Amino acid sequence: MTTLETLTLKFPGGFATSEFRGQTRILVAAEKCGQLFDLLKCLKTDCGFDFLCDLTCVDYLNYPKATDRFGIVYALTNLATGERIFVKAFANDPDPELPSVFELWNGADWMEREVYDMYGVRFPGHPDLRRILMPEEFAAFPLRKDYPLRGYGERHNFQTVTRSEG
16 A cells, blocks of 8 residues: 555545655645644654654745745655655644644654744644754744844854863
8 A cells, every 4th residue: 555545544634745856745634633743643654654764844924925934844754665745734824733743753853943944834742842953032933934034143142162272
């Protein structure tokens, strides 16, 4: 049974799918994100996608015909067969969030933290969701499309770190 057949059986009336260059893409609408964790768990346990290659985010602010603000992309690989699949789930302002997949793939730890740090998407269930690239006191999310190109002047508020010669 193919991956799409398995998903159709488990999630009737489920998700939009497409094929692109021999790779399957699954789109999870914002209103169906309550089923996202179950979908990803099925892909891991029933379909063998045992490796989370990447977890990233796209900000669709001001994109033509875009109906959602953030698209979170999960790139999965079945290491036994080499099959790849991409799952894109959507989240919206004012409080974008998707369930953490740390429980399924421990490698999601830093990836979810990076998406949170740069875009402000929260992952409830994550064991340590805090900034990973920006200082804790940084209040904005610099990869959002509405973040000004020159920043808000935050750089001037941080302490200068000097290295002592020893």
